[in-house]
Amino acid sequence: MSPISSVEFEKKRAVSRKKIIDTALMLFGSNGFANTSISQIAKEAGISKGLMYNYFESKDDLLEKVILETVESMQGFYLEFLEEADARKMLLKMIDFTVEFLKTEKEFNVLLTSLGLQKESHPIIKKIASEKINQLMPLFLTKMNDAGIPDAENEIYIMGAVMDGLAVQYLTTEDEVHLMRVANALKKRYNLGNL
Amino acid sequence: MSPISSVEFEKKRAVSRKKIIDTALMLFGSNGFANTSISQIAKEAGISKGLMYNYFESKDDLLEKVILETVESMQGFYLEFLEEADARKMLLKMIDFTVEFLKTEKEFNVLLTSLGLQKESHPIIKKIASEKINQLMPLFLTKMNDAGIPDAENEIYIMGAVMDGLAVQYLTTEDEVHLMRVANALKKRYNLGNL
Amino acid sequence: MSPISSVEFEKKRAVSRKKIIDTALMLFGSNGFANTSISQIAKEAGISKGLMYNYFESKDDLLEKVILETVESMQGFYLEFLEEADARKMLLKMIDFTVEFLKTEKEFNVLLTSLGLQKESHPIIKKIASEKINQLMPLFLTKMNDAGIPDAENEIYIMGAVMDGLAVQYLTTEDEVHLMRVANALKKRYNLGNL
Amino acid sequence: MSPISSVEFEKKRAVSRKKIIDTALMLFGSNGFANTSISQIAKEAGISKGLMYNYFESKDDLLEKVILETVESMQGFYLEFLEEADARKMLLKMIDFTVEFLKTEKEFNVLLTSLGLQKESHPIIKKIASEKINQLMPLFLTKMNDAGIPDAENEIYIMGAVMDGLAVQYLTTEDEVHLMRVANALKKRYNLGNL
DNA sequence: CATGAATGAGCCTTCATTCAT
């Protein structure tokens, strides 16, 4: 009969919240945002529809939080390959990471790409996209220049396109064999095989 | 007085039909299929809601026809670069074509990509995607092998990814400067500048 | 090139009109008034939708004309058994006629019965129903009294119910065997077998 | 404060559900299924349109449930006259019951009869109709044979038709006087007056 | 904190009816 401590309350809240976020990510990614209903998420997450609105202001708010928090939860992981000093090793890590990321976080990637394609996409999406360009690109460039890779800027543009192409191809076809084939082609091309 | 000739009816039909298809393509591409209502299409096309159903069986049918007929209308244009005998010239044409295609048919490309990302995408989308892989790839390979380009298969995989990456980047950011930059990087890379 | 004579016009009109009425009766009877569209009738009748409104003011008007003209076209036929002098022979004729009428004019009977059941049924329906009671019943009564049939009034009420029951049972089940069985039971009951 | 108990929810549900079923029966019976809109039912029942779909999957489902549950609610009542050992008493009860049933459950009877007349009537209707024939008829026959009523089979066919005729006449005309007249004629005919 | 009944706007679709030709 003793009242549950506020700590325990917080824990329960966190668990429910995460459950909702995870379920929403899965469903948004699989079926699309518009084709996923709040009822469906609630049922799948094992909570009531009303409770959803205790955690999130609206369906749009839920989407925002889903993206924001999923991005955040991958933060450390996401850029770890940047810490690699050797440029070629970094490329290798980036390729391997991207492949892994696509395979394990398919729904998230589908969701992000889909939203990015919409004219009036959420500001968050634009922010995430611009970060990739504005933060990552310069870092790459410096590192590749330092490594004496010729025409580094051009290569980076191409590399960026390749990685995005890799993603959209895999997300569209779910063809893992093709994914690996392209990844290996890249490694060969940049002589990353023996690292 | 005299009854309308069937030719005249046909003409009227063609006009209205085209207006609907064009409007639908634009809106589907801009806002997504699910976020575009029939009312919206009708209003934008300047016709009544009901007329839609005089030409298309359902919203799904409209989507199908939009894609099918847009693809068809680009048919000749679409693969013209394949007729280029010289492999490097072909690459150049392909790049230029892709850039042009992305810029002039933005909505169509957004629509196609979005639909491709959906788990249960329309059969047409799958068909279009598979055609690209199964028909184009072998043709490229032969031509590039003939041209004595080393590691042709690898290059093709990479090229394919680059083109898709180019597309998704442009469709997402609408950044034409970036588009040209990547295109130029590609041309430089494959020494296509002087052709 | 000579203009069609007005007589021929009238003939054509009459043919088209009858075609519409017949088709409408069939469809109204089979699928119900509400479930039959003007388009369906026009297509089935082989004319254009617009032409329909050249012959009938509205769908309701068409219904009215369908009933009115179908009733009319059966008029002579309909009451011919009343002219039979002998009461028992008249009963026999009435039974046989009813059976025949149900089998050959199924749609009409279904339509009429259905409409009769609706609270706000067309005045015509009410008129037809009341005619049956107010005109036929007395005639029967006189004849049966004259024939010395005991308790004639009671018998008439029962007979009326039996005939309507026969109808609704057949129209509901389409079971011809049952129809004949009841008809024969009636004939046996009133000793009409040897006439 | 405290969450609503499931018992209370159940109670609320039952109230709303019944309100819908009752209203639907009334309107379907009065105006016909096709002429009754969900909006109309909702307005009449004092609920919102959407709530309907919280209880019934579709308009068709509602119809099915209306019929099924109305039949069920009359179950005991419905066949009680069969338990009467004496054949003539049974007939008397059946007549009285039918009259009562027609008067108190007019809408239900209208609805059932109307649906039965439709070519593609709901399976439930067919089931109900066939039950009447396949279950009731044999029971009657046995009882009347036991009672030594001559020509029992014929009489039953006639009786069945009479009862159905009684129904359709009353449902069509709403003429209670006529209903009683036919009922009394029947009682006289089978000498049921002194029971 | 939690539930799900209830709402109502908005969606896709049908169809009687009109009208330019």
Added chain:
DNA sequence: GATGAATGAAGGCTCATTCAT
């Protein structure tokens, strides 16, 4: 007369959101 394109009201249904309990 004849056609069928065009209209718009209305119908069935879904779903984000609110709220009594």
